[in-house]
Amino acid sequence: MTDLAHIRNFAIIAHIDHGKSTLADRMIELCGGLERREMTAQVLDSMEIERERGITIKAQTVRLDYQAPDGEHYVLNLVDTPGHVDFAYEVSRSLAACEGSLLVVDASQGVEAQTLANTYQAVENDHEIIPVLNKIDLSAAEPERIKQQIEDVIGIDASGALPISAKTGEGVTEVLSALVQRLPAPTGEREAPLKALLVDSWYDPYLGVVVLVRVHDGVLTKRMAVRMMATEALHEIERVGVFTPKTTMVEQLGPGEIGFITASIKDVADCRIGDTITEQRRPTAEALPGFQPSVPVVFCGLFPIDAADYDRLRESLAKLRLNDASFVHDPETSPALGFGFRCGFLGLLHLEIVQERLSREFDLDLVATAPSVIYRVALGSGERIELHNPADMPDPTKIRAIEEPWIKATVLVPDDYLGPVLALCEEKRGEQLDLTYAGSRAMVVYRLPLNEVVFDFYDRLKSCSRGYASFDYQLDDYRESELVKVGILINGEPVDALSMIVHRNQAEGRGRAICLRLKELIPRQLFKIAVQAAIGGKIIARETVSAMRKDVTAKCYGGDVSRKRKLLDRQKRGKKRMRQFGNVEIPQEAFLAALKMGEK
Amino acid sequence: MGAAEAAEYVADRGRLAVYIHWPFCRSKCPYCDFNSHVREAVDAARWRAALLRELDHFATQLPGRLVTSVFFGGGTPSLMEPQIAAALIERIANHWSVADDLEVTLEANPTSSEAANFRAFRAAGVNRISLGVQALDDAALRLLGREHDRAEATRAIALAQRVAPRTTFDLIYARPGQTLAAWRAELDEALAIAEGHLSLYQLTIEKGTPFHALQRAGSLALPPEDQAAAFFEVTQDVTERAGLAAYEISNHAAPGQECRHNLSYWRYEDYLGVGPGAHGRLSVARAGGEPALMAIRNHAKPETWLEAVQRDSHGNAETHALARDERVEEMLMMGLRLGEGVSLARFRERTGLSFERAVPPARLARLLEAGFLEMSEGALRTTPKGRAVLNTLLAELLT
Numbered sequence: 001m002t003d004l005a006h007i008r009n010f011a012i013i014a015h016i017d018h019g020k021s022t023l024a025d026r027m028i029e030l031c032g033g034l035e036r037r038e039m040t041a042q043v044l045d046s047m048e049i050e051r052e053r054g055i056t057i058k059a060q061t062v063r064l065d066y067q068a069p070d071g072e073h074y075v076l077n078l079v080d081t082p083g084h085v086d087f088a089y090e091v092s093r094s095l096a097a098c099e100g101s102l103l104v105v106d107a108s109q110g111v112e113a114q115t116l117a118n119t120y121q122a123v124e125n126d127h128e129i130i131p132v133l134n135k136i137d138l139s140a141a142e143p144e145r146i147k148q149q150i151e152d153v154i155g156i157d158a159s160g161a162l163p164i165s166a167k168t169g170e171g172v173t174e175v176l177s178a179l180v181q182r183l184p185a186p187t188g189e190r191e192a193p194l195k196a197l198l199v200d201s202w203y204d205p206y207l208g209v210v211v212l213v214r215v216h217d218g219v220l221t222k223r224m225a226v227r228m229m230a231t232e233a234l235h236e237i238e239r240v241g242v243f244t245p246k247t248t249m250v251e252q253l254g255p256g257e258i259g260f261i262t263a264s265i266k267d268v269a270d271c272r273i274g275d276t277i278t279e280q281r282r283p284t285a286e287a288l289p290g291f292q293p294s295v296p297v298v299f300c301g302l303f304p305i306d307a308a309d310y311d312r313l314r315e316s317l318a319k320l321r322l323n324d325a326s327f328v329h330d331p332e333t334s335p336a337l338g339f340g341f342r343c344g345f346l347g348l349l350h351l352e353i354v355q356e357r358l359s360r361e362f363d364l365d366l367v368a369t370a371p372s373v374i375y376r377v378a379l380g381s382g383e384r385i386e387l388h389n390p391a392d393m394p395d396p397t398k399i400r401a402i403e404e405p406w407i408k409a410t411v412l413v414p415d416d417y418l419g420p421v422l423a424l425c426e427e428k429r430g431e432q433l434d435l436t437y438a439g440s441r442a443m444v445v446y447r448l449p450l451n452e453v454v455f456d457f458y459d460r461l462k463s464c465s466r467g468y469a470s471f472d473y474q475l476d477d478y479r480e481s482e483l484v485k486v487g488i489l490i491n492g493e494p495v496d497a498l499s500m501i502v503h504r505n506q507a508e509g510r511g512r513a514i515c516l517r518l519k520e521l522i523p524r525q526l527f528k529i530a531v532q533a534a535i536g537g538k539i540i541a542r543e544t545v546s547a548m549r550k551d552v553t554a555k556c557y558g559g560d561v562s563r564k565r566k567l568l569d570r571q572k573r574g575k576k577r578m579r580q581f582g583n584v585e586i587p588q589e590a591f592l593a594a595l596k597m598g599e600k
Numbered sequence: 601m602g603a604a605e606a607a608e609y610v611a612d613r614g615r616l617a618v619y620i621h622w623p624f625c626r627s628k629c630p631y632c633d634f635n636s637h638v639r640e641a642v643d644a645a646r647w648r649a650a651l652l653r654e655l656d657h658f659a660t661q662l663p664g665r666l667v668t669s670v671f672f673g674g675g676t677p678s679l680m681e682p683q684i685a686a687a688l689i690e691r692i693a694n695h696w697s698v699a700d701d702l703e704v705t706l707e708a709n710p711t712s713s714e715a716a717n718f719r720a721f722r723a724a725g726v727n728r729i730s731l732g733v734q735a736l737d738d739a740a741l742r743l744l745g746r747e748h749d750r751a752e753a754t755r756a757i758a759l760a761q762r763v764a765p766r767t768t769f770d771l772i773y774a775r776p777g778q779t780l781a782a783w784r785a786e787l788d789e790a791l792a793i794a795e796g797h798l799s800l801y802q803l804t805i806e807k808g809t810p811f812h813a814l815q816r817a818g819s820l821a822l823p824p825e826d827q828a829a830a831f832f833e834v835t836q837d838v839t840e841r842a843g844l845a846a847y848e849i850s851n852h853a854a855p856g857q858e859c860r861h862n863l864s865y866w867r868y869e870d871y872l873g874v875g876p877g878a879h880g881r882l883s884v885a886r887a888g889g890e891p892a893l894m895a896i897r898n899h900a901k902p903e904t905w906l907e908a909v910q911r912d913s914h915g916n917a918e919t920h921a922l923a924r925d926e927r928v929e930e931m932l933m934m935g936l937r938l939g940e941g942v943s944l945a946r947f948r949e950r951t952g953l954s955f956e957r958a959v960p961p962a963r964l965a966r967l968l969e970a971g972f973l974e975m976s977e978g979a980l981r982t983t984p985k986g987r988a989v990l991n992t993l994l995a996e997l998l999t
Contacts, residue, residue, distance in 0.1 A: 421756035524825065526972065526992055549829035554801040554850050554989040556937060558619060558865040559635075561930050562897065568929060571995035 001219070001254040002012050002075045008183045009077045009214070009258060011094050011127075013119055014104035015112035015470065019134040023104060023166035023175070024062065024078060028245060030172060031064040039477070061212060061258050063242040064086040072178050077258040079199070081118065089436075090200070091118050092125075093273055093291055097258060098197045100128040100183035102175065103150070107133040107141040107163070110441065110471035111153045113412045119154050128183050131161035132175060137168050145439065152438035153412070194218030194279040197288050199258075200230070201271040203322035207239070207247075209265040213277060214258045214437060217284065221252040225280040226263070229287045230272050234280060235263035269325045294326045296344025297389025297405065297475065298351055298454050299388040301332050301369040301497065302358070303340030305592060309364055310339045318364035320354060327354055332389070336497040336579050336591045337367065342389055348454055359433035367592045369497050371454040376403040376478055393485040396536045403478040405450045410443065411461070413469040418442045420464035428452035429503060436514070445477060451501065486511045486540070488518070489532040490581040497591060507533075512541040514594065521590040524548035529584050615741055616665040616696065617864035620651060620688055621875030622677035623902045628938035629745040630814075631772070633806035635877030635900050636675045648684045651907040654874050657913040659695035662872065662882065665712075667696045669703040669861035672726070676704055682717050686724030703766075703860045705730055710756030710769075711748045718763045728859070729760040730799075731769040736786050739931060746808075754793065766857065768797035774831040775803050776820050776969030791842040796857035800835055801850045802828065832988055847939045849987060866938045868931040868950055869952055872897060876905035876915065881922075881930075890952055892921040927951045928958045929998055936990060955980065959997055967997065 014020035064076040064540035081094040095101065101122040105111055122129055131150055133143045150158040162178060164171030195217040204210045213220065220226075224237045241249045242259040253259045265271060274291035278284045291411050304313050317329045329349065332342040345351040349370060358364045375387040376399045387393060409430075413421050415437065425432070425446045448457075453473070461469050488505050489500040499520075502510050511533025518531045522545045529545040556564050578585035623862060625636040634691040672685060689704060690976060705728040706721050718729065733753045735741050741749060748756070753769075760767045771790055773783050791799060805811050805822060814820035823831065836846055851859065863870050873880040877900035883891045883899055898915040899905040905915035922930070928951050935942030944955050951958060967973045972986030972993055986993055 206991070408784075526967075526989060526996060527970065548825070548989050548992055549987050550825050550832055551992045552849055552988055555802050556849070556934070557862060558871050558881070559873065559877065561934060562879065562895065564933060565926070565929055566931060567991070568994055568998065571991060572999045573997045575995055 001252055002257065004188060005254045006072065007072045007077070007256040008074060008100070008179050009079065009097045009098040009186055010179055010183060011081050011101045011122070012104055013081060013101050013115060013122060013213055014134075015106070015109075015115045018106040018109065018112075018115070019166045020080075020104050023102075023132070023134065023164070024080070025174065026166050026172045027064060027076075027078065027176060028062060028170050030169075030176065031066050032236055045559065047463045060245075061243055062245045063245075063258070064176075066180070066257040068177060068180055075257070076176070077089055081260065090294075091102065092121055093199055095122050095125045095127065096274075096291070097197060098125075098127065099186055099279075100179070102130050102132050102179075102314055103154075103156075104132045104134050104187040105146055105150060106135050107143045108135055108138045108147050110146050110149050111409050111412065114470060115471035116154055116410060116412070117474070119156070123156070125515045129156055129176050130175075130182055131156070131158045133161050133163045134166055136163045136171065137165040137492050149438050149441070153441070153443060162428050186256030189217045189400050190219065192217035193263070193282045193284040193419075194220060194224075194226070195284040195286075195288065196220055196253075196277040198271060198273060198275040198277055200273060201265075201268050203268050206357070207262050209262050209268055209271065210262055210586050211256070211265070211271055211277075212260050213253070215253045215255055216288065217255055218279065219252050219254050220261065221279075225278050227280045227283060228272070229276040229278055229283075230290065231270065231275060233265075233270060235265060238262045238264065252523050253351070257380065291598070296326070296328055296346060297373060297450065298347055298371050299342060299344045299350060299374070300371045301334065301340050301389070302329075302355065303334065303337040303367050303369075303497075305365040305367055305588075307338045313341065313358070313366070314365055316364060317343070319362075320357060324354070326350070332496045334369075334391075336495050336586075337369070337588065340562055344388065348458065367595050368502055369595055372403050372501065373450045373454060375483065375501060379582045387501075390501045391496040393499075393501065396484070401480050402483045404483060405480045406447055406479050407450050407453060407473040409446045409471060409473040410451070411446050411469050411471050412441055412443050412450050413465050415440050415442050417465040417468055418444070421461065421469055424460050424464055428457060429476065448473075449479075449481065449503070450475070487534050488514055489530075489534055490518075490522075490586060491530050491584050493534075495581065496592065498594060505536075508540045515541045515543040517594050518590065519543040519545055521593045522586055523590070525584060527584060529586075583597050606645050614664065614666050614944065615668050615864075615869060616662065617669045617671070617861050617869065617871040618655075618667055618692060618873060619671045619861070619875075620655075620677075621673055621675065621878040621898075622667065622680045623876045625674065625676045625680055626679065626747060627745065630810035631744060631803065631805070633809050634675070637902055639902070640782065644681050644684065646906065648687060650906050651684070651688060651875060651988075653690055654909050654914050655688065655695070656896060657842055658872055658874070662696075664772070665696045665870075666699055667692055667702065668699045669864065671861040672704075672706045674707055676714075677706055678714040678717065678803075682724050684722035685815075686725060686830060687720055691723035703728055704818055705859065705861055707732065708756075708760070709746075710753040711753070712752055715756040715759050718760055722763045727764060728766040728768070728784040729764045730859075731760060731767070733757065733758060733769040734772045735775070736771070736789055737782075740778070743775065744772065756825045757793055762997060766797070767795055768799060768859070769794065770799040770801065771833065772801050772803050774823050774828055776822075780827075780830060780834060781873075783831060787835065787838050791839065791844065794844065796844075796854045797859065798839070798844055798852045800839070800852060802832060820882070830987060845939070849937045849990065863938075866934045867946070868934050876900055876902045893927055893950070895922050895926075896921055925951060928953060929994075932959075932997065934984050934995055936980070936994065937987075939981070941979040943979050945978060947980075963997060 012020045060080040062078045066074045066076050068074060079097050103119055114263050133146055135141055136143055147158040148163050161176055162171055164175060168536045174209050197214045198211060199214055200212040202210055220240060222237055222240050226237060227234050239249060239262040240259060241247055268423060272506050276287035304310050326346050328344040329341040355368055358366055372388050377385050377387050379398050411421055413589045428448055429452055430446040430448045430533055432446055436443050450527060461471055483501055483505040484504050484507050485499055485501050488495045499512060515531045515533050522529060524545060525548055526549045531543045533541040553564055578587050623635055623637050624639055624642055628636060628638055670689060704726045706726040707730050710731045710733055734744050734746055736750050738749050759768055807816050811820055839845060840850045843854055846852050847858050870882050871880055876898060878898045880896040882894050884894055886892050896916055897918045899908055899917045908915040931947060931950055932942060947955050971983055974981050974983055982990060
């Protein structure tokens with residue numbers, strides 16, 4: 001156990017690719033946490049997907065043993081923070097476990113929108129913030145200009161910013177000594193009843209459910225009987241440990257320390273993030289403030305491309321949930337796509353990550369329906385319902401009003417691309433709240449409907465700014481809006497999986513686009529096929545797949561009959577996979593492709 | 601089929617069509633996926649002996665048949681020594697009775713060296729020559745990897761027409777870069793030369809061929825469906841007006857000039873396959889039951905087949921009795937290619953099922969009503985519209 005004066009707890013705030021993980025690696029190396037031969041690049045991002053995408057999804061901690069130039073030993077606890085807006089919630093709890101933050105900014109790129117939001121969160125958590133200008137080894141680095149930008153855009157003092165190169169290691173020792181000199185030591189009472197924050201929990205195949213804790217008061221020891229104050233669950237601590245980053249068991253954790261415990265906890269979902277852990281025998285009087293629970297805001301259906309994979313999908317979702325209690329899933333059935341699950345996510349990136357992990361770690365081939373947000377529908381009967389699946393939309397005549405969620409979005413963009421970004425926000429029904437400049441960069445704040453953002457906003461923003469715009473948002477409020485459900489009909493039969501809820505002004509355009517897309521994707525058949533988009537009973541767009549004109553084997557003689565029968569068998573098998581719509585059969589692939597194109 | 605199980609094949613009305621496969625080619629054409637092989641040297645004596653031996657083997661199991669046609673296919677059977685053909689034809693006549701109007705077709709390449717043998721083949725008993733001309737355009741012939749040019753081909757056609765009572769030739773259309781107008785002109789020319797029969801194949805890209813590789817690499821494209829349909833429709837129109845209407849998807853003849861041997865395939869009659877990769881459909885008597893229809897497939901690789909025949913007297917790789925639904929599928933697949941369609945009486949005789957029981961009535965009714973099929977005079981036929989989409993139509997009818 002370390003005395004409080006020799007502990008520093010800090011987080012690193014950085015935009016994707018600005019060098020957070022590389023800096024962490026250098027610090028681990030300098031403090032001897034791992035031998036050089038043990039270092040894999042980006043130790044912190046342990047999931048394959050994190051390493052590949054260069055983003056952090058789960059918060060991780062590392063305890064560093066730092067010997068200061070004056071010979072004193074310090075324990076530096078680095079609490080990693082996810083860098084993406086979808087995981088803002090996880091950022092907030094990482095920050096709550098620390099007293100200070102390193103704000104890492106790429107000295108050639110400058111401040112990005114997510115950095116901005118996370119820094120504000122750190123400020124709200126009373127963090128001491130040390131700006132770090134990374135990548136000064138690059139010829140394009142402009143540390144002075146970026147310093148100015150940090151002051152202009154974020155509004156914090158950057159005069160003491162540390163110029164470093166995490167890649168070459170230059171300036172990293174200065175970062176370590178600045179942590180000791182500039183961050184406050186944690187406070188706490190060793191003799192007081194135990195009061196520890198439940199920062200995070202995850203499932204580890206060897207250890208079982210692992211709970212990450214930050215001790216505020218008292219001492220946490222092995223075999224102690226503890227109580228989770230919110231859930232009132234009782235547990236006996238089995239193991240106490242820290243990550244160096246290697247898993248290292250310790251006897252106890254005292255005030256100001258960060259580490260993990262294991263107990264006989266069966267399910268990650270049983271641990272409420274933000275809960276206060278106290279000793280059963282001698283409980284603390286007052287719990288820590290805790291956090292708002294994270295709630296899914298984006299929903300979509302996930303369907304196995306091969307129906308036989310349904311059970312495997314169900315098991316895989318359950319396994320993923322062991323480590324990520326923030327997404328939800330319920331069984332869903334669609335005539336077009338078969339059996340699948342309706343899933344809720346913290347945001348689009350979260351959706352993408354879960355989908356990618358399902359395909360990569362569980363080898364599942366999936367299709368996702370268009371993302372939807374949660375609509376609040378007031379019915380004529382006075383009843384109010386929440387809706388996140390267009391298929392569940394009540395008949396328009398029964399609806400009195402529909403409200404949709406709006407967000408407050410911040411976009412940082414070089415002024416060369418400001419025009420297209422503004423045009424995009426306007427097209428997406430945005431309302432401008434603010435527009436300011438810092439040097440050659442503009443900061444735009446817009447109010448936008450979330451359903452526009454989950455449609456194709458990210459991709460459009462990226463392409464219209466050539467990737468230079470960064471984007472961050474927070475949920476704002478619900479507002480009434482003229483929303484309609486656009487249904488897609490094939491030969492008069494609705495295709496539930498393709499229906500969508502959109503603003504009335506966009507209904508026709510979006511309906512027409514999907515009809516055209518289906519026209520391209522549905523193979524011709526013996527009979528012509530009408531593809532229509534409709535609001536209620538009113539057709540707003542129509543395309544026709546004309547009848548097939550030619551499909552016959554040119555050459556077929558005696559010896560060929562066996563071989564040609566195989567062709568026929570293939571065609572027959574294909575027909576079995578088709579979905580019946582009225583009097584036509586549409587291959588499921590066409591729907592899958594329509595949805596996949598929608599993702600692009 | 602081994603001698604031990606010596607099942608006796610009963611007559612399919614006593615008639616039998618005999619196919620003999622000569623698997624060798626001088627070079628392999630880039631569009632062809634037939635069982636053809638290029639070999640430095642072919643031991644003619646061994647091949648002659650083996651083909652005769654397999655023929656003998658089947659003859660003991662197929663007594664009392666009337667042979668209506670013999671077809672030498674390949675590969676390139678015109679590369680075979682005419683004496684081999686003579687020996688095979690003679691042996692067939694020794695084993696079975698042959699029809700008065702026995703049709704004996706030889707597939708031939710229109711190169712001058714092969715044309716030099718036409719008279720000898722005629723003397724051997726060949727009475728119908730089928731020439732693989734493929735195009736009447738030198739650039740197209742090069743693209744198709746053919747060894748002859750246009751002039752050589754027209755000379756070979758003229759010679760064949762002088763030598764043999766019946767002739768035909770093949771053309772491939774909708775070739776890469778070919779326009780509809782160019783095809784129309786080529787077709788007019790072909791019709792002016794042809795005597796009674798033409799085979800016109802729309803280019804198909806088969807898996808495993810060089811053309812398939814080119815197509816996948818994006819350097820060879822088939823026309824899109826609407827244009828392919830236009831090519832097909834023009835072909836039907838022009839030939840019909842010239843008096844050579846299609847009697848099968850890709851085969852055109854003046855009345856009475858149809859290829860009887862190929863008609864046996866499409867009518868799903870008994871046929872015997874001799875040689876590497878040859879297939880047969882033969883009805884056999886079964887004690888106390890209805891006759892079975894056997895499907896026989898020979899080893900495709902020439903050397904494998906040859907060794908098998910030397911060892912076992914036959915080169916069969918697989919022999920099995922076709923299940924009823926397989927017979928239904930095969931008969932409809934083949935018969936609906938024909939203008940005359942499928943005789944309902946023969947359907948019942950061959951499959952053991954009435955048509956009504958073999959095909960879901962609602963589906964049939966829908967396809968009849970929509971004008972893809974028609975039923976009259978005891979036969980089910982495709983309409984021209986239905987014939988053009990036969991593959992899909994069959995899947996619809998049989999699923």
